[in-house]
Amino acid sequence: MDAGFAQSLLEHSPDPLLLLDPDGSISFLNHAAEELFGYSRTQLLGADASLLLAEVSREEFHGVLAGLDAATPRSAAPFAGSGRRFDGSALPVEITCSLIPAAAGSSVSAAPSVALAVRGTGPRNGLPPSRPGYVSGTAQTAQSRASATAPVRVPSAVAEHDDELRAGTLRDPLTALPNGTQFNDRLAAALRRPDPVDVLLLNLDDFKGLNDMLGRSSADELLVEVANRLRNCVRPHDTVARLGGDEFAVLLTECLNADAVAKRIADSLYEPLRVGGSLVRPGVSMGLASKSAHTLDGAELLRQADAALNAAKSDGKNTWLRFRPDMLHAPGHRADGETGLRQAVELGQISVHYQPVVSPGIGSVVQFEAFARWELHGRLVPPNQFLPVAEQSGLIREIGDEVMRRACAEIRPWLAGDATHSVAVNVSGLQFQNREFGTDILAIVAATGVSPRQLTLELTESAFFDAGSDVLRQLRQLRDAGVRVAMDDFGTGYSSLRRLKELPLDIVKIDRSFISMVTTGLEHLPFFDTMIKAAHELGLTVTAEGIETPAQAKYLMDRGCDALQGYLFAKPAPASELAGTMESALAAIDRVDAAR
Missing domain, CATH: 3.30.70.270 (Reverse transcriptase/Diguanylate cyclase domain)
Known part of the structure; x- marks a missing residue:
């Protein structure tokens, strides 16, 4: 039979016909099916076939499908339940389910289809009972996936349509989910x-x-x-x-x-x-x-x-x-994000919060990391919502300078109390496009009365390896002046371990995605030992960020990690709350020590 003629027969059949994708979604329906259920074709295409059943009937119906056996293909006993029309009204239906093995020429592992003979058995809002209808589909079950073997011929138009869907035009090839x-x-x-x-x-x-x-x-x-x-x-x-x-x-x-x-x-x-x-x-x-x-x-x-x-x-x-x-x-969803951010810079709405970094070895806070915040209408906007806008617009340079000045000035009293104390500031690789960036940083440090040795600059790995930038030269200039340099998100790149020795670097910070793998503290995760040992052999210190539980802190301490940072100790807070932040961090250190 000609494929076009077969397709025409399906379309113009007086019986309601539908085709189902392997997950039960509707991939074809004819005019009679639209008339029976009251939906248009556009409304049903791609929808799950369960939509055509009332909630009370769906579980039993899926049980009928799951009970079909491809090894002994035969029709299941008729299923009587409640259908559901577009207007929400109930439609009594009787459905007979039968397996149809895969089409000739298909892979032997292809799942069989399920033919559903549907008959409306009661009045539909004043309309007479419906004509018998047949709903063909490919609803897969655990049994059918495992036992589909005997091929039979099905109408070529149906097979071609089903093959197109199986090719993945509407499916994610990795997970088999809809795309x-x-x-x-x-x-x-x-x-x-x-x-x-x-x-x-x-x-x-x-x-x-x-x-x-x-x-x-x-x-x-x-x-x-x-x-x-x-x-x-x-x-x-x-x-x-x-x-x-x-x-x-x-x-x-x-x-x-x-x-x-x-x-x-x-x-x-x-x-x-x-x-x-x-x-x-x-x-x-x-x-x-x-x-x-x-x-x-x-x-x-x-x-x-x-x-x-x-x-x-x-x-x-x-x-x-x-x-x-x-x-x-929020700035990340505002069309005028750049304009709003520019006004924030001009109006001094960029503030700085600080999170403590603790040293397990000496049991105290040794550093604070500075985080930029945007104060907008009494609400703090976190960095990942506005820093991408800042980088795209070039405002990152002005914001970076402001954060640097505030960080050095706001916690200067704490820095002055101990020469080993330091403040860490995140910098973008884009800031180094200014060839005088290193000189400007040293000028800010000098103006605020902070020693260069008490400043740490944090960069992601990609910034170090930007061949078109002036990063490495300026970092070497800064290190010669005493500024320390940290690689943030260490371990997430492809070449960190191999190239560490080539970089002007003092500290590596293990990314939080690795820390989250520690749940009980009993895990066998040898890459921690590898990373920490490699860094130490190169004369670098190691900080673990994203510590949230005592088990994580103990796990990293036992492996020789030099410093820890995360919500376990304190969340970022304004400089005015520095005393309370340190108290919280010290209490957390005591709890971890007690647990050891």
Whole structure:
């Protein structure tokens, strides 16, 4: 039979016909199916077939599908349940399920399809009972995936359409989840219905560091495991998609408590993951947004979820937040972000907070790291929301100078109390594009009365290896004057260990993504010993950042780490709270020592 003619038969059949993707989503339907359920084709394409069943019937129906046996293909006993039309009204249906093995020429491991014969068995809002209909699909079950063998011929138009989908045009090839295109289609269809719609956006915190440390293969394994856990946290008719990289999205429809789902996901992903022979516990940040009377379209709902995601990251990561309208006015989401930031610089709204760095060996605070903050309408805006804007606009130079001046001046009394005390300031590689940057730093230090030996500059690895910059020359100039230099996020790059000896460097800071792998303190993580030993052999000191638990602190102390930093000791705070910050840090040191 000609493929076009077969396609025409399917389209114009008086019986309602649908085709289902392997996860149960609808990939084809004809006019009779639109008429039966009251949905348009656009509304149903990409939606889960469970949408056509009332909530009370879905679990039993999925049980019927799971009970089909490809080894002895036969129709299951008719399933009687409640269907659901577009207007929400119930539609009594009777469904007979039958397996259809894969088409001739397909791989022997290809999953069989499921033919669903659907008959409306009652009146539909005054309409007569529906005609018998057949719903063909490829709903995979654990049994069918394992036992599909005997090929049979199916209409060529159906086979061609199914092959196209299996090629991955709407699927992420790594996780087999729907991709961004299919997610957007399903979101658009869901918003056209009267039911509640919720969207969760999430990604893994510091995934680049995990990717560099674990290697590509293990990082992919991690993403697959995350995908599996997400699937297990939602109902069959909800959608989990991978949008790219480490970013996932969840579409909830007819959900009465989306916050509970967000918490379930957070709890599930908090459990350690075993990948590449190691236990990993990546942080996950999530943003939740829900359809309201003012929701315009899917793009608007995604924008809201993205704003909540960014706010979650700003709150310290590894958390989730529900969208609030004020999140759209954060600098990272304002169209006039550069203008607002420029005004902040001019009005003196850039302030500095300080986080202590403790030395386990001497049991005291030896350094404070300075963090830029933007004070906007009484709210503190964290760096990761405005520093990218500052770098793109060139304002990073002015902000960097202001932070340097404030840091040296505001904690000068503490620095004057002990020559071994120091302040660390983060600098961008872009600041070194000014060939006089090193000279300007020394001038600031001299003007504030601070010894150059009490200043530490922190740069990420990429800044050191920017071949087109003047970084190394200026860093050598600064070190000759006594300024110390630290490599931030150590271990996340590809060439750190090999090239450390070539760099003008005094300190390496182990990235927090590695620290998060320590949960009980009993883990076997030999790369810590390797990194710390390599640094010490090169005459460098080692600081571990992101310490949040006594177990992590003890683990790093036992391996000879020179200094520790993180929320366990204190969060960044203004200079006016320095005394309380140090008290908190010293109390945490005592607790860790007691635990040892």
